[in-house]
Amino acid sequence: MKKLIPIGIILGIIILAAIFYVTLPILSFNFLQLPLLLIAIATVIFVSTIANVKSKADIGILQKITGGILGVLVLYFIVSIVASSSIFTWKTKQVQLDLVEVATFDESVPNVDMANLVILDEDDARRTSEKLITEKDPSLGSLFQIGEGTLSVVKDKPYWIFPLEYRGIFKWLSNSGEIPGYLQVSATDFNDSQFIDYKFGVSPSGYLSDDLKRTIYLSYPNYGLTDYSFEVDDEGKGYWVVTAYTNETWTSTMKVVGTVIVDPVSKEIQFYNVGEQPIWVDRVFSMDTFDKQLSWYGRYINGWWNPSDEGKLVDTQGKGYVFKDDTLYFYTGMTSVGKDSATTGFVIYNPKNGEAKYNRISGSIETKAVGLMEELVQNAGYKASFPYLININGEATYFSTLKGNSGNVVGYAFASVQNYKAVAWGKSLREAQTEYSRVLLREGGNNALTAQSSDLNKAQGAISRIGILTDGYFIVKLVGDDTLYVVNSEQFPMISLSNEGDIVKISYLKDDAAEKIDALDFENTSIK
Structure with missing residues (x-):
């Protein structure tokens, strides 16, 4: 019977080791995993050593020590759960958000730069990525899958970055270390997307030494890890950027302490405290x-x-x-x-x-704004995407893309946060923006453009040059006026009949920074 004691201990430890390898518990008393693991180990040892004890007189020092350790661990586990309750930790939780109130909307959201307006959401970018994979190599889709996208800034422009990942354990076995690259899709331009050749091996979908979480765990087992984002530096080199955190109140109240950056090629790992990360890193604090x-x-x-x-x-x-x-x-x-x-x-x-x-x-919440946008196009059945918050001349504005049944973008819509009547859409971004500016001026009320109505300029003169800027838009220059005016032919059909020498009247909103100005109103007085 005595021989069964060490065998039981060995079997228990083997089982616990297997559990340890699979679950990768965080080795810190700021998390519940470590106390649970120690309780399990102490229980195995205590049960194994107490198995042959027939009376209290037979209880030895080993049984007493293991029993005492087990009792302390169970007590700690219970106390930590109770002490981590929001009843005792709410003050610490409430101040986790470093929130500063600002009175002016412009201080937190600058006036929109339409050239850098995020118009592709993750679904749009993913569809583009699927097309890129097919164009690159039709067989790639059977070997690798598109990973989770990260919206990042690359060379001062926002891009969706999608790493390729292994498609299951059998694909990993045959392609270990051979992930061929990642996909980079502009969030502002439908025509800017590319497959980046960049061979790497470490991934959340990898196994053994190619498993991203396991790779980090070997160096930093005492931190919680979240938000496994694939980001690239300005030279196009890809990295896994992972948020490291601990708990501030016993085993609750998550607190971000830094970032773990993993080179997926060399498997080199670097830890950076909050504020010390490389400048190209966009996400230290995750959306969660x-x-x-x-x-x-x-x-x-x-x-x-x-x-x-x-x-x-x-x-x-x-x-x-x-x-x-x-x-x-x-x-x-x-x-x-x-x-x-x-x-x-x-x-x-x-x-x-x-x-x-x-x-x-x-003002209105996002879902309310989406409803207002979709009412404008209800006959066409378009659906509005979840909106982005932008600033148009001081007006807090929701911006959404409009999608048809196929999921493709077929238009754009703007809705004022504060003025429920100020909603507009257009088939092109320029058309939608121009119509929105016109609606804001017309509706008045509490929108910011109303205060600028005195700046609504009127230009009048003879056309010196006229030409087509793009589909549906004409560009006009007046005699003695260096300004270039953009006129929408759908909104102002008379522009299509206008010629050099015609006398026209153009209303527009002053914008000193713009090279071309959209006409908010157009009249050709030469055409009777």
Whole structure:
């Protein structure tokens, strides 16, 4: 019987080792995995050593020590669960979001640069990526799959980056270390996409030494890991960027401590504290982290015990992006717990450092704006994508692409956050923007462009040059006027009949930075 004791211990340890290898528990008392693992080990040893004890008199020092350790571990486990409860930790959770209120919308969201407006969402970019794979090599799709996309800034432009990943264990066995590259799809230009040849091996879908999580775990087993993003530097070299975190209150209240960057080719690993990461890294704080912090902020704004829900805030059940100063920000609207269709403001979140700005702007939530956009095109049956928040001449504005039944983009739409009547769409981005500016001026109310109505200039004169700028648009120059005016032929059909020498009147919104100005109104007085 005595020989069974070490055999039981050995078998138990082997089983625990297998569990350890598969689950990769975080080796820190700030997480529950380590106490659970130690409890399991102590239980195996205690049960094995106590198996042959027939009476209390036979209990030896080994049984007492293992029993005592097991008791302490169980006690710690229970205490940590209780102490991690929001009853005791709500204050720490509520201040996790580094939130600063700003009074002016322009301070957090700059005036939109239409050339850098994010118009492709992840679904659009993924469809483009699938096409790129087929064009590159039709057989690639059977060997590799498209991984999760990351919206990143590459050479001052926003791009969707999609790494290829192994398509299952058998494909990995035959292609270990042979992932052929990644896909780079512009978020602002439908014609800018490419397959980047970049052979690497480490991936979340890899196994053994090609398993990304396992690769990091061997060096940093004491951190929680999340947000496995594939980003590229300005030289086009790809890296896995992973958020490392711990828990601030016993085993709860996630706190980001840094970033682990893995070279998927050499398997070299570097750890950077928050704020010390390379400049090309776009995401240190993940969207999930933002979501948790925002939830804690709104839930505990007036303490843990708040049965009347006084002052409680929640996000508007959707997250978007803001592109500002070569940086991609997360954003969401905030509304009261009552789930009405109005915002109390917007939170703009910097994923590089976790800083957030809060604009107290009341208006429609994103889903309300989507509904207003789709009402404009209900006869065509177009659907609006989840909107991005942009700034048009000081007006807080939602921007969405409109998609047909095939999922392809067929138009664009703008909706004012504050003025429910200010909604416009167009088949082209320029057409939609011009119509939106016209609607804002017409509707008046609380929109920012109303204050600029005095700046609505009127140009009158003879046409010196006229030509086609692009499909549906003419470009006009007047005698003695260096400004180039862009006129939409669908909105102003008379432009198609205009010739050099015709006397015309053009209304436009002043924009000193623009090389070409869109006409908000056009009249040819020479045509009777």
